[in-house]
Amino acid sequence: MRIEQNYSLEQHNTFHIPVKTRWFIEYNNEEELQRVLHDEYFQECLSLHIGSGSNLLFLNDYNGIIFHSNIKGVNLVEETDNSVLLRIGAAEKWDDVVAYAVSNGWSGIENLSLIPGETGAAAIQNIGAYGVEIKDVVETVETYNQLSFEKRIFTNKECEYAYRRSYFKNEHNDPHIVTYVNLRLQKNTQFSINYGNLKEELAKYPEITLATIREAIITIRKEKLPDPAVLGNAGSFFMNPLISIEHFERIKKQYPSIPFYPTTENKIKIPAGWLIEQCGFKGKSHGAVGVYEKQALVLVNLGDAKGHEIALVAESIRSAVNERFGIELMPEVKYVG
Numbered sequence: 578m579r580i581e582q583n584y585s586l587e588q589h590n591t592f593h594i595p596v597k598t599r600w601f602i603e604y605n606n607e608e609e610l611q612r613v614l615h616d617e618y619f620q621e622c623l624s625l626h627i628g629s630g631s632n633l634l635f636l637n638d639y640n641g642i643i644f645h646s647n648i649k650g651v652n653l654v655e656e657t658d659n660s661v662l663l664r665i666g667a668a669e670k671w672d673d674v675v676a677y678a679v680s681n682g683w684s685g686i687e688n689l690s691l692i693p694g695e696t697g698a699a700a701i702q703n704i705g706a707y708g709v710e711i712k713d714v715v716e717t718v719e720t721y722n723q724l725s726f727e728k729r730i731f732t733n734k735e736c737e738y739a740y741r742r743s744y745f746k747n748e749h750n751d752p753h754i755v756t757y758v759n760l761r762l763q764k765n766t767q768f769s770i771n772y773g774n775l776k777e778e779l780a781k782y783p784e785i786t787l788a789t790i791r792e793a794i795i796t797i798r799k800e801k802l803p804d805p806a807v808l809g810n811a812g813s814f815f816m817n818p819l820i821s822i823e824h825f826e827r828i829k830k831q832y833p834s835i836p837f838y839p840t841t842e843n844k845i846k847i848p849a850g851w852l853i854e855q856c857g858f859k860g861k862s863h864g865a866v867g868v869y870e871k872q873a874l875v876l877v878n879l880g881d882a883k884g885h886e887i888a889l890v891a892e893s894i895r896s897a898v899n900e901r902f903g904i905e906l907m908p909e910v911k912y913v914g
Contacts, residue, residue: 578602578603578604578605578609578612578613579601579602579603579647580600580601580602581600581601581602582599582600582601583597583598583599584597584598584600584601584643585597586598586601586630586635586639586643589627589629589630589643589645590627590630590631590633590634590635590811591629591630591631591693591805591809591810591811591812592633592634592635592809592810592811592878592882592884592887593805593809593878594634594635594809594878594882594883594884596635596637596638596639596884596914597638597639598638598639598641598642598643599622599638599639599640599641599642600619600622600641600642600643601642601643601645602619602642602643602644602645603644603645603646603647604644604645604646604647604648605647605648606648607648607721607728607756610646610721610754610756611721611726613644614721614723614726615726619642622641622642623639623640623641623642624641624642624643624644624723625639625641625642625643625644625913626643626644626645626646626752626754627643627644627645627698628645628646628667628668628694628695628697628698629670629693629694629695629698631693631694631698631805631811631812632694632698632702632811632812632909632910632911633811633910633911633913634811634884634887634888634910634911634912634913635884635913635914636884636885636888636912636913636914637884637885637914638914639913639914644754645668646666646667646668646695646697646754646755646756647668648666648667648668648756648757649666649668649669650664650665650666650669651663651664651665651666651669651674651677652664652665654759658764659763659764659765660761660762660763660764661681661683661761661762661764662716662759662760662761662762663678663759663760663762664757664758664759665696665757665758665759665760666696666756666757667695667696667697667698667755667756667757667758668695668696668697669695669696670694670695670696671689671692671693671694671695671696671698671699671704672690672691672692672693674686674696674760675687675689675690675691675791676690676791678762679787679788679791682764682766682787683762683763683764683787684762684763684764684765684766684767684768684787685709685713685714685760685761685762685763685767686709686711686714686760686762687787687790687791687794688706688707688708688709688769688772688775688790688794689704689705689706689709689711690790690791690794690795690798691794691795691798691799692704692706692812693805693812696758697755697756697758698755699711699758700715700718700736700743700745700755700758701743701745701746701755702741702743702746703738703739703740703741703742703743705740705741706794707769707770707772707773707775707794708769708771708772709769710738710740711760712733712736712738712743714760714761714762715733715736715738715758715759715760715761716732716733716759716760716761717730717731717732717733717759718730718731718736718745718755718757718758718759719731719755719756719757719758719759720745720753720754720755720756721753721754721756722751722752722753723751723752723753723754724751724752725751729753731744740816740819741816741909766786766787768785768790770785770790772838774797775790775793775794775797778793778794778796778797779793781793800871801871801872802869802871802872802875803869803871803875803877808869808877808878808879809877809878809882810869810875810876810877810878811876811910812875812909813849813850813874813875813909814874814875814876814891814908814909814910815849815853815874815891815894815895815906815907815908815909816849816906816907816908816909817846817847817848817849818846818847818849818852818904818905818906818907819840819842819844819845819846819847820844820845820847820904821843821844821845822843822844822845824845824903824904825837825845825847828847828902832855835847835851836848836851847904848874849874849898849906850872850873850874851873852898852901852902852904852906853868853873853874853894853898853906854873855901855902856894856897856898856901857897858873858894858897859873860873862879863886863890863893864882864886865878865879865880865881865882865883865886866878866879866882866886866887866889866890867879868890868894876890876891884912884914888912891908891910894906
């Protein structure tokens with residue numbers, strides 16, 4: 578187990594905000610996690626569990642404990658004629674898991690290629706892209722309750738998945754730490770390629786396979802999203818809003834070319850990036866904070882931005898979109914501090 582005091586988190590958040598935490602604890606297995614959870618000193622401290630910090634915005638130093646899992650491994654625990662069940666450690670890099678599945682011809686997560694972060698956080702966030710969400714393949718999620726210290730395995734239904742939502746993100750529920758995620762993938766490939774510009778990109782390939790879908794998505798993402806290692810960012814800063822059909826029709830009268838996606842909830846999903854672009858933010862910089870020139874949904878650290886400066890730009894964007902369209906954008910990024 579690794580325990581550090583006054584530890585820099587600059588390499589543990591993709592905005593690269595140079596904040597520190599009072600304690601940093603990294604555990605290697607469930608036994609070490611249990612030991613820490615039962616420690617009376619640490620029970621009295623404010624705590625936060627993070628993955629790779631790809632969905633966090635630190636506003637200031639953290640006066641508590643940052644927990645990080647080092648539980649890894651991708652194990653085949655069940656195989657049938659049609660599917661496989663993988664048990665994946667929470668600390669496994671998500672894109673490594675996708676690459677592994679594609680290389681074995683198992684479908685279900687290829688559309689989620691190149692999404693940053695770790696597998697445990699992916700299950701908490703219910704990550705999604707190109708018409709697919711991780712909830713579509715999650716069978717169970719193994720966790721530990723931070724208050725009772727008991728292990729609990731959540732079924733897919735018990736995870737209460739919705740768009741970028743899950744049981745684990747609901748602040749009214751007991752906090753749980755994810756240790757393993759169990760995914761059910763299919764041997765019979767079932768492609769989902771009719772979303773956004775994916776179909777157009779795939780037209781450049783001689784045939785459609787899991788490998789070409791992954792390659793096409795990686796190409797698209799690299800073209801429109803900055804590499805966090807080069808330019809600090811947390812990917813999509815806001816969630817795509819869901820609005821009523823009536824609200825959508827009112828906006829469409831003024832903006833006939835507005836992009837949209839119907840959902841199963843009798844709602845219309847509007848790309849947040851389009852709304853932000855209409856308000857004139859795309860490609861603009863505000864001090865050390867920028868709105869990415871290729872995708873207005875992405876806020877970037879141009880060098881030495883502070884967390885509160887990024888939050889202020891985000892609030893300016895939210896106000897402008899609400900004033901112009903009557904739509905309230907919600908951050909996908911979690912503010913800490």
